[in-house]
Amino acid sequence: MMETPSISPDRIWSRLMALGQDGALPGKGVNRQALSDEEILAWHRLIGWGREAGLTPATDAAGNLFLTLEGTSPQLPPVLAGSHIDSQPTGGLFDGAFGTLAALEAVTSIAEAGLRPERSITVVAWMNEEGSRFAPGMMGSELFAGKRTLGEVMAVTDASAISVGDALARVHQAFPQLERRPLGFPIHAYIEPHIEQADGLERAGAVIGVVSGIQGKKTFEMCIAGREAHAGTEPMGRRLDALQAFARVALRMQMETAFVDQAVKFTIGRIEVEPNAPSVVPAHVRFRIDLRHPDNAVLDRLGQRLEFILAEDAAPCAFSIRRLVDAPSNDFDPALRDAIRRSAARHGFPALDLLSAAGHDARQMAPLAPSAMIFIPCRGGISHHPDEWAEPAHVAAGTTVLLDLILEQSGLSSQQGDA
Amino acid sequence: MMETPSISPDRIWSRLMALGQDGALPGKGVNRQALSDEEILAWHRLIGWGREAGLTPATDAAGNLFLTLEGTSPQLPPVLAGSHIDSQPTGGLFDGAFGTLAALEAVTSIAEAGLRPERSITVVAWMNEEGSRFAPGMMGSELFAGKRTLGEVMAVTDASAISVGDALARVHQAFPQLERRPLGFPIHAYIEPHIEQADGLERAGAVIGVVSGIQGKKTFEMCIAGREAHAGTEPMGRRLDALQAFARVALRMQMETAFVDQAVKFTIGRIEVEPNAPSVVPAHVRFRIDLRHPDNAVLDRLGQRLEFILAEDAAPCAFSIRRLVDAPSNDFDPALRDAIRRSAARHGFPALDLLSAAGHDARQMAPLAPSAMIFIPCRGGISHHPDEWAEPAHVAAGTTVLLDLILEQSGLSSQQGDA
Missing domain, CATH: 3.40.630.10 (Zn peptidases)
Incomplete structure (x- = not known):
């Protein structure tokens, strides 16, 4: 040697x-x-x-x-x-x-x-x-x-x-x-x-x-499209507020995924809002989801769940999804x-x-x-x-x-x- | 004439x-x-x-x-x-x-x-x-x-x-x-x-x-301070995720104020997130609230309610409030x-x-x-x-x-x- x-x-x-x-x-x-x-x-x-x-x-x-x-x-x-x-x-x-x-x-x-x-x-x-x-x-x-x-x-x-x-x-x-x-x-x-x-x-x-x-990882870019309006005049019942839709979606995603077990990791790390002006009802929100789990079956199931939640809770706003990363364990x-x-x-x-x-x-x-x-x-x-x-x-x-x-x-x- | x-x-x-x-x-x-x-x-x-x-x-x-x-x-x-x-x-x-x-x-x-x-x-x-x-x-x-x-x-x-x-x-x-x-x-x-x-x-x-x-108007700048962490490793139970805290706060504010009556207007029009990176748990969220109501007593009550909700639901994150506009009808x-x-x-x-x-x-x-x-x-x-x-x-x-x-x-x- x-x-x-x-x-x-x-x-x-x-x-x-x-x-x-x-x-x-x-x-x-x-x-x-x-x-x-x-x-x-x-x-x-x-x-x-x-x-x-x-x-x-x-x-x-x-x-x-x-x-x-x-x-x-x-x-x-x-x-x-x-x-x-x-x-x-x-x-x-x-x-x-x-x-x-x-x-x-x-x-x-x-x-x-x-x-x-x-x-x-x-x-x-x-x-x-x-x-x-x-x-x-x-x-x-x-x-x-x-x-x-x-x-x-x-x-x-x-x-x-x-x-x-x-x-x-x-x-x-x-x-x-x-x-x-x-x-x-x-x-x-x-x-x-x-x-x-x-x-x-x-x-x-x-x-x-x-x-x-x-551990396996999926990342998504999700968009919510509402309608811009004046914060002082547009009645609440007629709004398509993309940021409120985001809050609904984010909270439900958190509740349904983040406590599945000790291994899951769910993060929304990035969000962009348009027009992002203090007295304008937000029209568009684009956000990034980072989802990880060591068990590929669980990861797939949770990923599908996130897409379902967006589809259901973004309403009455419109939505879109891009799957950016889909890497199994x-x-x-x-x-x-x-x-x-x-x-x-x-x-x-x-x-x-x-x-x-x-x-x-x-x-x-x-x-x-x-x-x-x-x-x-x-x-x-x-x-x-x-x-x-x-x-x-x-x-x-x-x-x-x-x-x-x-x-x-x-x-x-x-x-x-x-x- | x-x-x-x-x-x-x-x-x-x-x-x-x-x-x-x-x-x-x-x-x-x-x-x-x-x-x-x-x-x-x-x-x-x-x-x-x-x-x-x-x-x-x-x-x-x-x-x-x-x-x-x-x-x-x-x-x-x-x-x-x-x-x-x-x-x-x-x-x-x-x-x-x-x-x-x-x-x-x-x-x-x-x-x-x-x-x-x-x-x-x-x-x-x-x-x-x-x-x-x-x-x-x-x-x-x-x-x-x-x-x-x-x-x-x-x-x-x-x-x-x-x-x-x-x-x-x-x-x-x-x-x-x-x-x-x-x-x-x-x-x-x-x-x-x-x-x-x-x-x-x-x-x-x-x-x-x-x-x-x-109509009367109040605007607030609210901040939520959590702790930056790696999206792939930080266990969910230990996170201080400022954006998830924002989602909780925003949704509860919407539920408790926006449907009080036909006259109320509640809007979060602007949000800034730091570091706003896809795989980092958000550390700071700063957002603007625009609240309007023609009845000054209702406006005051709802304004206090918003401050209470932030104080209660931002936890375990820290928070701060700046009152930017307080204009009665x-x-x-x-x-x-x-x-x-x-x-x-x-x-x-x-x-x-x-x-x-x-x-x-x-x-x-x-x-x-x-x-x-x-x-x-x-x-x-x-x-x-x-x-x-x-x-x-x-x-x-x-x-x-x-x-x-x-x-x-x-x-x-x-x-x-x-x-």
Whole structure:
């Protein structure tokens, strides 16, 4: 067995803090939305750190960023690891950034140890995981996996009517020398470290989460169309008030779905009202529903229920529905999950098997190659919030386990048959 | 009795259509919000038309626009007539514009007839009646009447964080030669023509509305403060979802107030959600309530009820309330109402006494001097909408009645003792 490199806990921590400066909010937290100027700054940092370690940067037509340590057999499909670096408008320092920098740290430690893997190892930062500026999210990984078309994704616009295509062209113009890889390529395995975004690990006193799968998710865009009228004169009985219809619909959806069991998650996160003027009866309401459940049968039933409630309770207003995401629950690769458990045990990190309640880019990689996710705790389970926090020791632990898996998958260690 | 001038139905109609080009929406309707570039264009038109008739333009620190035909005794308080020219974001061609142009037409016909009134006659276009860009509305008339302070009003900002003070400075810079009058001056009488914005006249087959008063109005800005969280991971039972709290509150408010009787008007016209991202549990909701009722005791009771409902149903979220407008119902001057009735009868216009369900700048003038409003029908009662429409014959009828009242009040006719 050859010498094993080890990660630098200080370096990954200081890089997490440095990356948090790109889009830093006053006080704390970050606003580094997809394809923004802030994300361009973050690309500069990542590419710079990658070059220091001898990694080759590249991008693709989807706006994913790759940093590759070339293996001795570069014709073999690479080991892919990473996450994303875009954030919610009021996000934290760890969601996405941890997984991306953990992968960079693992590969950097391999390169610094002078090791040359058989397979190439590629760090990835997927384009627009969050979906807050351009909806829905997971654009980069879904394009990579062929689940959406470039034409469809590039036409999506943000609140300022800027398209993904135009925003991505600006990013690519900022890096004119960057190698352009074809969209989608064979991969040997995919591993994504991430903060848990819930408090299962914290409550169990565990440090490493062995993610069994990602809970199923459906998202809908629903519209209610009423009729604009003067707030001071239109009799109540003649109104078609789209916002009151929304309140009826939202409350009944909440009552009928949110308390089905402990596992369901029902959220209306975004609403747009027209004309949204104080003395005008609202004419149009457009809102987004995010529905999740680990049991695909329950998820399907609840999704149908939501559509039924809109149809019934929007009346006398008109309504429409767009199904934006319909992703069933999935299971991650058992062998990789075993490898995570073994690595955690070897280092003495308490581990816990759990389901990911949040969606991740790993969902898209799972059908393409053996895939896995390594979770670390985040304080109080708080995420998508400036208060999001992970302990330096947990960051180091997750990165250490990732390094073990990368060594094994890239042909640098013989741990695979160890157990 | 001296010769009586008469208005030009064609001229006021063509001016209504011309004014509708400033801020014209595609298709029909206008978006000419307070202190906008579109309103500057409208000021240019009004001032130009006024100068043609020999009227002197002026403004004040509140951004009101005045066009004055000087009387033979200019030291006497003038007769004031007019309305406003700002619109809702998707407004019509008549709300405000009709009253302003009717006053201009009446005064123009007096000037063209070569008549010189004893008292000066001033046409007014009040600043920001609608309150859609800068809330709440009625800013110009409330400042004129001393009901609000300049410091408070000038600090109000629009959705782009532009203040009233800055927007008004831009308007005033566009008219550097304009005479500046002191804010607030004695007036002899105030008369405001307006479309009804309801269908009482239309259903009764009446052409002239003799407005008895304006129904009372309260507006509130309410905030609900929850806690931002990840839509995929935060358990439902631990959420502080501000938008779900809003749905609960809005629905209960609607149920408890909107069906009290036929006269009540309850509207939530505006809502702002933060962070308003698809996969984030909403942390903050700020919304505007518009509550109206002609009976002040009922209005007070319902207002208290709304505050109680927020306090009770926002929980477990926190809440806050700002009372923006608290205007009781008022009665217009009986002698002026008689004069409207007499004029309508003399011209053969069917008249109807009615209450104004909508608020108007005349509310602020009523405590300062004898005040009245003349309503004309609008098709289907539709207002605050591009479909808003008034018949040319009704526009002419309302303007004719206004002319009679102005002649009487400015000392050009002896109709006062006629009845």
